[in-house]
Amino acid sequence: MTTIRATDLIAVPWKNGMGVTRVVATEPADAGMDDFLWRASVADVDTASPFSAFPGVDRTIVLLEGAGFVMTLNGERTHALTTPCDPFAFEGEATVDIELAGDATRDFNLMVRRGLASGKVDVLRASARLGDDVALVYLAGGGASIAGTTLAVGDAYRPDSGDCLELNEHAVALVVRIDAGRVE
Numbered sequence: 001m002t003t004i005r006a007t008d009l010i011a012v013p014w015k016n017g018m019g020v021t022r023v024v025a026t027e028p029a030d031a032g033m034d035d036f037l038w039r040a041s042v043a044d045v046d047t048a049s050p051f052s053a054f055p056g057v058d059r060t061i062v063l064l065e066g067a068g069f070v071m072t073l074n075g076e077r078t079h080a081l082t083t084p085c086d087p088f089a090f091e092g093e094a095t096v097d098i099e100l101a102g103d104a105t106r107d108f109n110l111m112v113r114r115g116l117a118s119g120k121v122d123v124l125r126a127s128a129r130l131g132d133d134v135a136l137v138y139l140a141g142g143g144a145s146i147a148g149t150t151l152a153v154g155d156a157y158r159p160d161s162g163d164c165l166e167l168n169e170h171a172v173a174l175v176v177r178i179d180a181g182r183v184e
Helices: none
Strands: 001-004 011-013 020-027 038-045 057-065 070-073 077-081 088-091 097-102 105-113 118-123 134-141 144-146 148-151 155-160 164-167 172-179
Touching: 020 134, 038 134, 038 148, 057 118, 070 088, 077 088, 088 164, 105 118, 105 172, 134 144, 148 155, 164 172
Parallel strands: none
Antiparallel strands: 001 155, 011 020, 020 038, 038 105, 057 088, 057 105, 070 077, 070 097, 118 172, 134 155, 134 172, 144 148, 144 164
16 A cells, blocks of 8 residues: 655656646556556646557546546547546547647546556545455545545555545545456
């Protein structure tokens, strides 16, 4: 079990250099941009720009703050990422352009190496016991505690199986589930 404080996250450039992200956790812990099994990060988006391409990676994005943006995937399919805590999955090799729906936004990103693992982001609004497949808990809103550790908004936690996540009233947690034994 590891606590990851929002205040300790370091801003790094996007792969394409057009924005910044803060890496919350990777597996393995010392993995780089091209050899992670999975990676979770929080990105600040303040201008219309293309997303970085991640061939062979399945991505899930979740709006955390701001009005969000409209994504255009491969020049034809659009998705409005304008509802907070509503995960949207897409392929990392997709060409993605965005138009902001308002001012700057912040979003949570999960990337999982296709063929080696599968992953998803669940949204929890009530306390729960965590299963073996939970790799990370990210507090998107409110307050919470887990295994005697208090979490603030933006903090994350790498739990042990069976830990109980206690959410305060109106709290929202993003739960990253990874299955390295099953690929979709």
